[in-house]
Amino acid sequence: MEGLERIVREHAFFANLHEAFADLVAGCAKNVRFESGQYLFREGEPASEFYLVRHGRIALQLAAPGRGPVTFQTLGEGEILGVSWLIPPYRFTYDAKALELIRAIAIDAACLRQKCETDHDLGYEMMKRFMPILIQRLQATRLQILDVYGNHR
Amino acid sequence: MSTATIAEPVAAVHAADPMTPRLARVRARRREASTVWTLDIELEGGKSAGFAPGQFYMLGVFGVGEVPISVSGDARDTSLLVHTVRAVGPVSNALTQLGPGAPLGLRGPFGVGWPMDEARHHDVIVVAGGLGLAPLRPALYHLLAERSRYRKLVLFYGTRSPQEILFRRELEEWRRRLDVTIEVTVDHAVGEWRGHVGVVSTLIPRAAVDPLNAVALVCGPEIMMRFATTALRNMGLKDETIYLSMERNMKCAIGFCGHCQLGTHFVCRDGPVFRYDRIHSVFGYEDL
Amino acid sequence: MKNAQQAVTTLEGLQALIDALRRRDYHVVGPTIRDQAIVYDDIVSVSDLPRGWTDEQDGGHYRLKRRDDDAVFGFAVGPQSWKKYLHPPVLRLWHTERKADSLSIVGERDPDTRYAFLGVRACELRAIGIQDRVFLGGPQIDTHYRARREGVFLIAVNCGQAGGTCFCVSMDAGPKAENGYDLSLTEITNGAGHAFLVEAGSDAGGEVLAELPQRAASEEDLATAAAVVDRTAASMGRKMRADDVHDLLLRNLDHPRWEEVAGRCLSCGNCTMVCPTCFCTSVEAASDLAGLETAASRRWDSCFTLDFTHINEGSVRSTTRARYRQWMTHKLATWVDQFGSSGCVGCGRCITWCPVGIDITEEVRAIRDTEPL
Numbered sequence: 029m030e031g032l033e034r035i036v037r038e039h040a041f042f043a044n045l046h047e048a049f050a051d052l053v054a055g056c057a058k059n060v061r062f063e064s065g066q067y068l069f070r071e072g073e074p075a076s077e078f079y080l081v082r083h084g085r086i087a088l089q090l091a092a093p094g095r096g097p098v099t100f101q102t103l104g105e106g107e108i109l110g111v112s113w114l115i116p117p118y119r120f121t122y123d124a125k126a127l128e129l130i131r132a133i134a135i136d137a138a139c140l141r142q143k144c145e146t147d148h149d150l151g152y153e154m155m156k157r158f159m160p161i162l163i164q165r166l167q168a169t170r171l172q173i174l175d176v177y178g179n180h181r
Numbered sequence: 182m183s184t185a186t187i188a189e190p191v192a193a194v195h196a197a198d199p200m201t202p203r204l205a206r207v208r209a210r211r212r213e214a215s216t217v218w219t220l221d222i223e224l225e226g227g228k229s230a231g232f233a234p235g236q237f238y239m240l241g242v243f244g245v246g247e248v249p250i251s252v253s254g255d256a257r258d259t260s261l262l263v264h265t266v267r268a269v270g271p272v273s274n275a276l277t278q279l280g281p282g283a284p285l286g287l288r289g290p291f292g293v294g295w296p297m298d299e300a301r302h303h304d305v306i307v308v309a310g311g312l313g314l315a316p317l318r319p320a321l322y323h324l325l326a327e328r329s330r331y332r333k334l335v336l337f338y339g340t341r342s343p344q345e346i347l348f349r350r351e352l353e354e355w356r357r358r359l360d361v362t363i364e365v366t367v368d369h370a371v372g373e374w375r376g377h378v379g380v381v382s383t384l385i386p387r388a389a390v391d392p393l394n395a396v397a398l399v400c401g402p403e404i405m406m407r408f409a410t411t412a413l414r415n416m417g418l419k420d421e422t423i424y425l426s427m428e429r430n431m432k433c434a435i436g437f438c439g440h441c442q443l444g445t446h447f448v449c450r451d452g453p454v455f456r457y458d459r460i461h462s463v464f465g466y467e468d469l
Numbered sequence: 470m471k472n473a474q475q476a477v478t479t480l481e482g483l484q485a486l487i488d489a490l491r492r493r494d495y496h497v498v499g500p501t502i503r504d505q506a507i508v509y510d511d512i513v514s515v516s517d518l519p520r521g522w523t524d525e526q527d528g529g530h531y532r533l534k535r536r537d538d539d540a541v542f543g544f545a546v547g548p549q550s551w552k553k554y555l556h557p558p559v560l561r562l563w564h565t566e567r568k569a570d571s572l573s574i575v576g577e578r579d580p581d582t583r584y585a586f587l588g589v590r591a592c593e594l595r596a597i598g599i600q601d602r603v604f605l606g607g608p609q610i611d612t613h614y615r616a617r618r619e620g621v622f623l624i625a626v627n628c629g630q631a632g633g634t635c636f637c638v639s640m641d642a643g644p645k646a647e648n649g650y651d652l653s654l655t656e657i658t659n660g661a662g663h664a665f666l667v668e669a670g671s672d673a674g675g676e677v678l679a680e681l682p683q684r685a686a687s688e689e690d691l692a693t694a695a696a697v698v699d700r701t702a703a704s705m706g707r708k709m710r711a712d713d714v715h716d717l718l719l720r721n722l723d724h725p726r727w728e729e730v731a732g733r734c735l736s737c738g739n740c741t742m743v744c745p746t747c748f749c750t751s752v753e754a755a756s757d758l759a760g761l762e763t764a765a766s767r768r769w770d771s772c773f774t775l776d777f778t779h780i781n782e783g784s785v786r787s788t789t790r791a792r793y794r795q796w797m798t799h800k801l802a803t804w805v806d807q808f809g810s811s812g813c814v815g816c817g818r819c820i821t822w823c824p825v826g827i828d829i830t831e832e833v834r835a836i837r838d839t840e841p842l
Contacts, residue, residue, distance in 0.1 A: 087370075087378065099370040102378040127375045164383075171380045172368045176402040177311035177341040179216070179269065179781070198612060200752075200767070201563045201576040243565055244756025244763035269781040284572055430779050432752045435609045438770065439749030440777060442799065445806040450608070466722065468791040 032057050035133060039080040040106035041157060049150050056139035062130040067123055068109065075118045077134040078110030084130035089123045097123065100172070101165075108161055113137035199435050202241050202286030203228070205262070207279045213265060214345045217312065218277040219253065222262040224287065229259040234319035235294030235426060235454045239434045240264060241286035242275040249431040249449070250276075251316035252290065256323060262287070265315035265347065291434045293454050295320040295398055296424055297327075303422075304333040304390035308409045310381055310401020311340050314347050316426050316453075317400050321355070328360055333395075335362045335388045339381025339405070342367050343374045362388075381405065385412035392417030400426040407464065410457060420458035427452050427460070444469060474669035476683035477657070477690050483541065483665060484515045485681045486624070486652075490585040493677075495622055498554065499587030500547065505533055507547040509554075512587055519544060526633035526706070526817065528826025541663070542588060542656050545632025546816050550745035551593055554584050555617050556600060562752070564764035579616035588626045589650065591643030592635075592814040596745035597623075598649055602808045603748055613767075622673065625650035627694070628701045634817025636707040636830055642814040644701040652678060655694040666694040707817060709830040710837070714811070717837055718802040722794065726836050731790035733825050738771035740819035740827075741796065746812045747771075772796055797832060 033054040036042050042050065060079070062068055068079065068086065085104045089097040100122075103109050109132070112120050118137065144151035204225040211219045222240075224230050232238070232252045241247035248270075254263025268277040279285060297320065305324060309317045324334055336355075340346055346365060356363045364384050366377035377384065381401075388395075397413050399406050406425050413423055429441035429448040436450035444463035446452060463469050478485075490497050491513075499512040502519050512518065521539040524547065525532045536543050561577045589597070601618065604611035625646035628635075637643030646653045651674030655666040666686055669675040741747040751770035756763040770777065773792050778785035786792045804812035813829070820828045 085375070085377075087375075096371055099374065099378045102366075102376070168380045168383050171382070171404070171408055174404060175341070175368065176404045177339075177345065177368065198576055199609070202574055204572060204574055241754070241765075244754055244760050246754045247752065247765075267781075286574065428780055429785065430777065432770075433750070433767075436607065437604070437609070437611055437748070438751060438767075439772060440751070440770075442772075442795075442803075445803040468786050468788065469722070469795070 032059070032133070035059075035082075036080070039082065039133065041080055041108050041161075046153070049153055052143050052147065052150055053135065053140065056136040056143065057133050058136075060130075060132050060134040062126040062132075064126055064128045066126045066130075068126060068130070068132075069120045070123045071120055073120050075110060075112040075120050076137050078108065078113050078137060080133040080135070081105055081107050081109055082131045082133065084132075085127045086130060087125045087127050089125060091123065097125075102127070108158075111158065111162060113141070114158065199288060200433065202239070202247075202288045205230075205285050205287040207281055207283045207285065208261065209281055210277070210279065213347050216268045216277075217265060217345075217347065218268070219263060219265045220276070220279065221254075222264060222285065222287065223260060224262075225284075227260065230262045230287070230290075231259045232256055232262070232290035232319075233294035234297060234323050235316060236290040236292045237316075237434075237453065238262065238264070238287055238289030238291070239431070240266075240276055241288070242272055242279070243284065243286060245275045246272040247286070247288070247432075248272045248276070249291075249434060251426070251453070253315035253318045254322075256319050257326065265312070265318075267312050288434060291449055293450075293452055295426075295454055296396065296456075297323050300324075300396040300398075301330045302332065304388075304395040305331050305335070306385070306388050306390055306395055306397045306413070306418075307334075307336045308381060308385065308397060308399045308401070308413070309336065309338045310405035310409070311345070312347070313399075313401030313405070313426070314338055314340075317398060318348065318351075320398055325355065325358075325361065333362075333390050334360065335390060336364070337381050337384045337388070338363070338365045339384075339401070340365075340367055341369075343370055343372075343376075380408070382408045382412040385409060386416055388416070393419070395422060397423045399423065403428075403467075410464075420461060421456060423457040424454055425457060425460070426454050474675045474678055475686040475691075476667050476678060476681070477686050478665050478667055478681050478683045480515055480541070480663045482667075482681045482683060483654075483663075486677065487512060487515070487587070489677050489680050490622060494583065495585035496582050497585045497587055500542075500544070502533065506531065507533065507544055508549045509547075509551065509586075515541070518542075518588075523630070524632065526821045528634070528820050528828050529823055530633075530826070531821050538658065539663075540629060540656055540658055542626045542654070543629055545628065545630070545635055546590055546593065546818060548743050548818065548822055550743070550816075550818070551586055551589065551597060552600060552745055552748070554586070555597065555621070556604070556611075556614055556748060557617075558769045560613055560767045562765045562767055565762065567761050579613055582617075583620035583622070584617070585622040585624065587624045588654075589623050589646070590626060590628055590637075590816075591646040592637040592640075592816040593745055594623070594625055594646050594649045595637075595640075595642035595814045596816070599746045599808065599810060599812060599814070600748060602810070603746075606808070622677075623650045623652075623670075625653040625670070627653060627655040627698055629656050629697055631701050631704045631706055632817055632821075633706040634820040634828075635705050635815060636709050636817060637815035638702050638705050639707070639709040639711050639830070640811060640813055640815035641711070645698045650674070655697055657690060657693045657697060659693070664690070666690055707815075707820065707828065707830045709815070709833055711811065713837075714833055715802045715805050717833070717840070718798045721836050721840060722798070724836050724840070726832065726839065727790050727794045729835075730827060730832055731788065731793055733827055734789050734793050735824060736773045736775075736789045736792060737824060738773040739822045739824065741771040741773060742769065743818040743822045744800075745814065745816060745818070746800075749777075772799070797829065800829075801833070 253265040441448040604614035
């Protein structure tokens with residue numbers, strides 16, 4: 029348990045996390061690993077976990093008939109994978125595929141949501157950490173949509 | 182091989198006339214991406230054609246017109262002018278269809294280039310977007326050739342998809358070096374791409390440079406340069422250390438036709454490379 | 470010249486001036502009537518000049534009217550300016566020549582013509598000086614402008630009356646020609662017949678002056694000439710406060726007035742064609758049908774055209790608002806940063822020849838008066 033708590037606090041997402049909160053989070057955490065080519069989750073599956081990526085690159089993909097899987101983002105070490113656990117219906121909206129060996133901490137979504145309900149200070153701390161990531165990803169996604177390198181006539 | 186001269190009677194009058202082209206020929210052409218070609222051009226008579234990284238030439242197809250194209254080759258080789266051209270309009274389409282031996286008119290070199298001297302003894306971050314890697318390639322050749330004069334060297338290159346990555350073999354060669362960091366990202370990928378996917382600005386915070394002792398060279402579509410500049414400034418780089426290569430319509434390339442005016446500047450003469458603090462007031466307007 | 474050579478001459482003297490210049494192989498050009506306007510063309514005789522005519526000018530309005538006297542220079546300025554000679558509307562740059570197995574690029578020679586400009590107003594002298602700065606005063610020289618400019622003989626005329634759209638006083642560009650001419654004329658016609666006060670502004674001017682029939686200029690002549698200038702200065706058709714325009718415009722790039730004027734502006738470019746300082750050009754390629762003979766030429770262009778700022782995604786200034794703002798802020802503001810002076814000389818042509826009568830002095834006033842605090 030103590031080892032997990034340390035690993036949780038070492039991850040960039042939880043940097044400087046208060047010890048008591050780290051304890052609470054670690055109580056929902058476990059170490060996971062995925063081989064290259066494995067899917068961490070697929071579109072439509074219940075978002076029962078989210079991941080603190082410790083090592084390796086993951087491709088976020090959506091598949092379209094005829095086009096095959098299109099990767100719209102990659103994530104790696106120090107980043108967070110999975111935000112759908114925050115809002116109902118708690119289902120993943122894309123596929124996440126390991127491009128190489130992945131080491132991560134999986135956090136049980138129901139477990140953490142419950143603890144946030146009970147301890148609003150923990151809840152607010154989580155929100156403060158998630159918001160910047162969501163906003164940055166939204167901003168980056170807008171730029172991707174603009175297709176700036178495309179031929180616009 | 183035909184001979185060609187600038188006809189004698191007017192040689193004295195116009196030898197130095199920047200509006201009269203010199204005759205050149207395509208030596209070779211290579212396809213880089215679906216609409217992007219690189220032309221190897223040599224001046225007739227083996228004359229030398231020099232330039233500084235970041236400068237451009239007006240390339241002219243006789244009877245069709247001229248376009249400004251940044252040089253994308255190595256400045257140390259003055260026997261050859263290498264230009265990477267995207268076929269988008271009548272002139273660039275005609276240019277990219279010229280085969281070996283075809284004649285074209287050359288005027289230049291023009292413009293203010295990349296600050297290779299000012300960047301000495303600094304960390305250098307190069308941020309390229311799409312075709313923007315072409316005007317930056319001469320700077321990269323220089324930085325790598327004079328490697329000890331610069332501190333950390335980082336290249337971030339973003340483009341649309343893996344099929345549109347320019348100069349892939351060279352990038353892979355450079356990546357194998359131990360003294361340069363290269364990260365390539367694409368906006369989206371289909372198939373066997375295992376690299377980054379996401380906008381290039383997301384890579385910038387990863388540059389392990391000293392923001393107070395770094396110089397950034399940025400080139401790409403203007404929107405991309407805007408968000409890259411924001412990311413660089415957020416990292417702590419000062420406005421006087423960020424350099425951008427601007428693009429505008431050009432006809433004369435010598436500051437007289439007015440087409441390339443941007444605020445108080447003529448991009449052909451005061452640029453195309455600008456220090457960000459000198460253009461930041463006009464950079465916010467897309468229609469100035 | 471410190472003590473300017475001065476004299477008074479007559480109509481015969483004016484003809485003698487034209488003849489003296491032609492004897493020296495100058496191609497004399499000056500104002501003449503054609504197509505119901507006063508334009509610049511070849512002058513061989515005094516009778517070619519618009520004697521007894523004046524122009525009635527206002528926003529989008531130009532009419533020639535008969536005067537009740539027969540003053541030779543009793544009008545303001547017309548749709549043309551001297552840039553038609555110094556910075557020609559079309560200029561061949563080079564052409565290719567194919568012979569058997571060779572291809573060569575042949576640059577075009579500049580002509581040997583030496584012009585004498587008869588009747589250059591103070592605002593026009595200032596405009597020529599401004600274009601001198603643009604084409605000869607920077608890091609790059611326009612050799613074609615220089616070839617035409619170097620040999621020019623300038624005969625200035627001090628305006629006998631201000632035009633309906635004139636505001637040279639506001640721009641400190643007239644109405645008196647102060648320098649930059651070889652000779653200057655002030656028409657001091659009185660009941661006794663035609664008279665011109667002639668002043669030499671250069672050695673070349675002095676030499677020509679010496680050949681003309683003349684009498685010495687009296688104190689009365691000088692006073693009459695000064696009064697003419699004063700009367701002109703006091704009757705300007707327009708006014709523009711010019712000391713703050715640079716900063717005013719550059720801090721009001723988002724002012725709603727730009728949208729308002731864009732609703733009236735046709736983006737026709739007339740203003741740029743008639744403006745004596747506008748200098749934008751384009752380069753055009755030409756070829757014969759077989760593609761064997763090709764050429765390139767330079768022609769006047771206007772920042773009001775949609776594809777002036779075309780890059781591959783489209784035009785940077787795709788709206789009339791953006792283009793009008795560009796023209797006016799360049800002319801009155803960024804020009805100062807680039808060339809050290811305003812680009813406007815207050816000649817009023819842009820007001821007269823705008824089909825909808827947009828008035829640059831009114832636009833500046835509107836922005837100043839409604840500037841957001």
